[in-house]
Amino acid sequence: MKNQEIARALYEIADMLDIKNEQFTPRAYRWAARVIEELPEDLEKIRKRGELTGLQGIGKNIAKKIGEYLDSGKISLHERLRTEIPQGVLDILAVPGMGPKKAGLLYRERGISSLDELEKAARERRIRRLRGFGEKTEKNILKGIEMLKRTKGRMLLGEALPIAEEVVESLRSKVEKISVAGSLRRMKETVGDIDILAVSENPKVVMDAFSNLPQVEDVVLKGKTKTTVYLEGDLQADLRVVESGSFGAALQYFTGSKDHNIHLRSIAQRMGLKINEYGVFEGDEKIGGKAEEEIYELLGMSYMAPELREDAGEIEASLDGKLPDLIELEDVKGDLHVHTDWSDGGKSIQGIAEAAKAQGREYIAITDHSKSLKIANGLSEEELELQVKEVRKVDRKMKDFKILTGIEADIKNNGELDLDDSILKELDVVVGAVHSKFSMPERQMTERIVDAMRNENMDILAHPTGRLIGRRDPYELDIEEIMDEAAETRTALEINCFPDRLDLNGPHVRMAKEAGAKMSLGTDTHSTRDLQFIKFGVGMARRGWLEKEDVLNTMTAEELRAYLR
DNA sequence: GCCGTTTTCGGCCCGACTGTTTTCAGTCG
Structure with a gap:
């Protein structure tokens, strides 16, 4: 799926047009990029249906450029702009206080086209002589570059x-x-x-x-x-x-997203209203702003949870009265991805169960690693049999809390699970996961995972894209095929709650729901501290418009057992 | 370049803060 690549290209075009002092085109490209970034469907499919221009912010011109990219991997306007504006000039936009106007001026007047050149010019005090620049700007540039070097970004x-x-x-x-x-x-x-x-x-x-x-x-x-x-x-x-009377308006405003707010304000404008961080105004009269709910009500909309505010259709849904009844943290009864000291976790079965109970869960599934993952002390068939006995023993001791048996089985390169089906079918919960050979070509990786999902014993696909935020890109995968297959085989897709995974994320979750798949929340807990990560997973679920019914963990332990049987 | 209860042209969110200018442009969120 090329959505993200295309969004990035359009953002870059917007920056370049900004540097060229274009008036409103940068805004149009940026808007389109945002829409594409949050799109819960493959652009290629939308194009096939001839519906690209039906998308908010995408007209004939940008639709053509999307087509160009889908066909050739390039956009001619992008290529042309690149010959005019070096990449290094765009890098300068990352320096706090430096925007397109200043970067453009520096490039045109001084030929500065990289962060290194900018730093050198600032040190040599060559920047302060430019119109609109001064001694302080120079110092701030140096400070900003220093900061950029230290921070990793988000x-x-x-x-x-x-x-x-x-x-x-x-x-x-x-x-x-x-x-x-x-x-x-x-x-x-x-x-x-x-x-x-x-x-x-x-x-x-x-x-x-x-x-x-x-x-x-x-x-x-x-x-x-x-x-x-x-x-x-x-x-x-x-x-x-x-002030107290502006709290709602300000909270709404500063929560964003920026695109959500712009959209909201343009609707307000058409209604003859003005919204700013102090309130909603009709002429000079303030007609609301104390509570966030008021802002939406005055625009004829129902309240929208912050997680929805990405201008990805939530405003239209609200106007149509079609907002989802989002899942809440309190709806989550169990945790379906938990490790113990039987593999690479830090706590005993009983220790982690008691901690989960103390946090309000009603049940957990013990899903330690399987034998292929030697580095994590994965369990063999024999060890797993012993563990199942132990889980049942501890389970009997627990009051008002259920411990389900399970495994996080490795999906081998050929798409088989690495433990024998005879033992897998005895378990309550089988989570399948890819932990090796991440570099497979897309077709092979997709078939590998699809094959695993067709194993009737596999209930949940863990961390479906394999990304580690900031450290490892997702593996090559036809994610839509995986989602369709998940719906077909009744395999749930995991929202892994670990902070550097959060995979599936919001847009993917929404795609999966539309494909008809169910989701499962798993903290991937390795210590008692990790159990609280469940709230981040709920955040992704809400960002993906999920309702209670879309998530396995909202069932009771007994309902879940019956569902998975 | 996009959009339309202002509909095929004319507008495009809005305010705080800084640093440069002497009344405001640029950046940021």
Whole structure:
């Protein structure tokens, strides 16, 4: 599927057109790129149906460019722009404070076309003589380049959320209200920064407290109502303070996404209303803004959960009264991917069961690794038989809690599971997973996994794309075929809750649901701490528009056993 | 380049903050 590649190409075209000082075309390309990025269906299929121009933001022109890419892997406009604007000029856009206007000017007036050249020119004080640049800009450029070298870019949701929650708690006594906003509140699997919104009559006190927190390394900017800092680990955090009457409008605004907000505001505009972070206005009169719900109500929409706000059809669905009744954390009764000290986990069967019970789960499935995964001390048939006995023994001791037997079986290169069917069929839950030969060509990898799913004993496909965020790309795979096959064979697709996996992610989850597949939540727990990762998986499920009925884990243990039989 | 309860042209979200200018352009979210 080429959706992501095409989105990237369109983003790059937008940046280049920006640098060329084009007026509205960059916005159009960027909009189209965003739509494609969040699209729950392969562009190729949409083109075959002749429906490309039916997509929001995609007209005749961009549809043609998409076609070009699908046919040749290239877009001629993109190639042409590349000869005019070197890649290095685009790299400069990543420096904080540097946008297309400045990068363009630097390139045209000084021939600067890479980060290295920019750094050199700044050190030699050659930049300050340009119009619109000065001594401070030069210093900020050097500081920004330094920062770029240190940071890895986006941070995992699982790392950023605890840090944000700690900051929120440190400030709670100084404010009337406080909330995390931004992509963190939308539960995006990676976040670029932490956004926090607070209500206070005395913003200065809050700003001061924020910029003086022990974890703050550097204050980037500090105004009357807005402060930006860098926390330890080079994570940027923004705090905005508003009055109580504007909290809803501001929370809505700062939660985003940007595209969701732009879409919302253009609808408001057509209704003769204006929305900003202070409220909803009809002429000069403020008609709402205290609560987030008001904003949507005034636009004739029902409330939308933050996880839905990607401008991926949620606004239209809301207007039609067709929003999903999203799954909640409380709906999740069990965890279907758990390791113990029988393979590479850190806890005993009983230890992990008690910890899961303490966190409110009603059951877990013990799914240790199987024998092929020697590095993780995977279980042989004989060891698994012993473990099953042990699981049943511990299960009998537990009150109001069920432990299911299971395995995370390796899917071998030929598509077979690495344990004998005679033992697999005795287990409650068989999770199948690819842990080897990630570099297979797409066709082979797809057939390998499809073959495994056709094994009637396999219930769940673990981490279906194999990606490790920031470390390993997904393997080559016809993901749509996998989803169709999952629906056909009643194999659930896992939403792996581990912070660096979160795979399937939102758009994929939505595709899978539309293909008719069920999903399963698994924390891939290796220690008691990991059990809480379930909330990140629920985040992906909600981002994928899932309802309670779409997820295996919302069944009771008995219902699940019956379903899997 | 896209879109339409402003419909085939004319507009495209909106405000805070900074650094450069002396009234505002550029960046950011």
